[in-house]
Amino acid sequence: MQRITISIDDDLLDTIDRLSARRGYASRSEALRDIVREAVTREQSAEAEDAPCLATLTYVYEHETRDLASRLTRAQHHRHDLSVATLHVHVDEHECLEVAVLKGSVREVTTFADGVTTQRGVRLGALQIVPAVGHAGHAHDHQT
Structure with missing residues (x-):
């Protein structure tokens, strides 16, 4: 697993923290991984019409x-x-x-x-x- 650093504005970070707390994530990293996975899945589905x-x-x-x-x-x-x-x-x-x-x-x-x-x-x-x-x-x- 890779460790990365990102810059994110305060309002968006607050939203991620609220989402994390509501869904019960143990960390921001877990929440962000799920958000990225969902976006990737959505993008792949849109690109693969015959899939x-x-x-x-x-x-x-x-x-x-x-x-x-x-x-x-x-x-x-x-x-x-x-x-x-x-x-x-x-x-x-x-x-x-x-x-x-x-x-x-x-x-x-x-x-x-x-x-x-x-x-x-x-x-x-x-x-x-x-x-x-x-x-x-x-x-x-x-x-x-």
Whole structure:
């Protein structure tokens, strides 16, 4: 492991310290390593559109929006090959939250997520992509 020195402004350092305390990091170094790893993973995912990934797509939608629930269901059935599981939560009498666990290429997952989150009536949407890597950094498939 290498030791480095960085210069950082006081406000940003305060933010890192609050993050470290909230998440329970033992040191600033651990927090910064995780922040850098997350940025590297995000960058690699964006560059590798054909790479396999796992992802969660989380979105909130107004279930009373005309035909939205059926459009979302059709989109999921149309790309059933990407779907691992979906969790549906009734937030209140007007809104639902869904979390879809997806598996496919970065391009396929991103295209699917864009198609869902741009629907009229979908208020919030977030896609979290995790590269599908197994042992020693190689793509890994658990199917037999």
